[in-house]
Amino acid sequence: MSALILRNGRVIDPANNVDVVRDVYVSDDKISATPAAGARLVDATGCWVVPGLIDMHVHLREPGGSAKETIATGTRCAARGGFTSVVCMPNTSPPADNPGTIALIRQRAEETAMVNVYPTGAITRELKGEELAPIGSLKRAGVVAITDDGRCVQNNDLMRRALQYAGMFGLPVLDHCQDYQLSADGVAHEGHWSLALGLRGWPALAEDVIVMRDILLAEDTGTHVHCQHISSGRAVRLLREAKRRGVPVSAEVCPHHFTLTDEWLKTFDANFKMNPPLRSEADRQALWEGLTDGTIDCIASDHAPHCPFEKEVEFDVAPFGIIGLETELALSLELVRKKILTVRQLVEKFTVNPARILGLSKGTLSVGADADITVIDAERDWVYDVGQSASKSRNSPFHGWKLRGKAIMTIVGGKVVWEE
């Protein structure tokens, strides 16, 4: 029996058009209209009280990659970062291309997770891009979307059939947009810095071509396509035009892409190596514009843990990806301070927008809704020490960064899973 009174916080609930200072009550696992007897009183004065944040793109590495992360450790990162729900990607080992693996992930989440875990299933068997995975069975097993994330289906005909088929179940298709011919063996954004550092270039065009392909396929099939971790300015423009025409597409962006540029590669630190790669200043500004005008619907971390020994190697051979759940909120709050997003827009991109895309009954503080709540001190100054991370991995480029804004309480189903 949990009961809480969150007193006097700035309650921001875009789903209900609310932005007022008031109390929020939790009774058992739901938001309630009135305080329950014996409730714990939490003074939220000066803080934001928002629907529990949703990160629709994380890698929890379980099963098969538990040296890097587990559902237990990854969801602890999520709780610390203010996230009450995460959507995990299917590139596990074995991959989540079958109902058995989905059942295992859900069972492990039930036993060990600190926040809600929503699994996704593969588009193709073994993520090979050759034949369809059993999408109907995956849906029945409880996936919220399908994706070959980490890989991209190159065969346009197969992708079209995947969209037609997924459309029967109302499943959105999340796509990692990368044309392999164009990205080839690139490790860095093709531009001034890849040339200066002698790193093999990966043109933004590799993303643009697939984003355009996905727009055409979404238009053709009517199935919703969500473009993951958009990094290219031209891709933002293509998505903006498509949305204007009413094509069922959406997009997410990662904090590292709107915070960093490829200039950081001059350190040759593999913690700046990710897929897609960090891009140019012009791309970063185009991402900001896409965030402002709503072309980009969501912010997601692409939390991708790798062991220290895997990352501490020559840049060329290091794996792609960084952890991000613990730094995501603070880096995104910077967008509000830069006037790129309003407070409401920021909250939308972490709550109602991902909930809408994935069809989750989350992302609101309506009375009767699940009591998933994040309390944020937007002015809290802190320094990120990756050595203290809840993750099993340490691959963050933001170690030692002075950040502002932090989740000081994360509540999942009425239960406080993180506070400081």
Place this chain on the structure above:
Amino acid sequence: MTTVQWQRKDLVGIYELSAAEIELVLDTARAFKQVGQRAIKKVPTLRGKTLVNLFIEPSTRTRTSFELAAKRLSADVINIDTTASSLVKGETLKDTAKNLEALNADIIVIRHSAAGAAHFLASRLRASVINAGDGAHEHPTQALLDAFTIREKKGRIAGLNVLILGDILYSRVARSNIWLLTKLGARVTLSGPATLVPRQFESFGCRVTYDLDGALAEADVINLLRIQHERQRRSAFPSIGEYSTLFGLTKERFARTKPDALIMHPGPINRGVEIDSDLADCERSVILEQVTNGLAVRMAVLFLCAGGART
């Protein structure tokens, strides 16, 4: 002589160096070149120090040059090449480096196929790290010896038109040369097929042109680069024949260059591809002098980084 002090433990690239630091290396190399012309060519500068030539990518002339430079400075030299190295057994570069440090190596000269490998070692080791070529990133001693040769032949670098011709995209020699020559005030022009010489290189402060004949006519120095087949992941031009026709230094093209234009090449030469075979041996070719000067420049670099010149 310049008055700048050398403060660096390592030489990982030209990009980080100031013009004054570059001049200091070149001036120091001039003194070491004189040592090489004496009957007794050895000086005790690095006596008792250990230099490891860690070559994780094949090389003959650069490794030999560093080895001889170290020996002339009285250092003890160990050569580790890629086939003998434990790296092929799966040991990481980090572990190799730690092992070398445990053996108290003073200087590590590294050649590696990955850009940033020298940075990687330099930031982790107490030993001096000298970059002998890292992927397509930098080859600082090559650029220094090229500059030394140009200065010796032309008396200056500032104001000269230097044409770098060929595979720029995959060339560490080109990058180090561009940084060095522009820092010292030369005008650098790049030419070659657009797939290997993208316009984006103009952001380095040099000029890119596909009008080879125009560029040749203005050039005081012509630096030819080899096609780096080993780094090219897919064909950047239709055939060697077409490359040679469009961008090779033929006798006809050579006849239209300035009468005192120098021909340089970092080697190894593909005779008949980027340069006509006879031209490689002609009197305006300084290709072998580059090799001689390389020794003096590498002695200077070893001396500055590890020989007690640092304060």
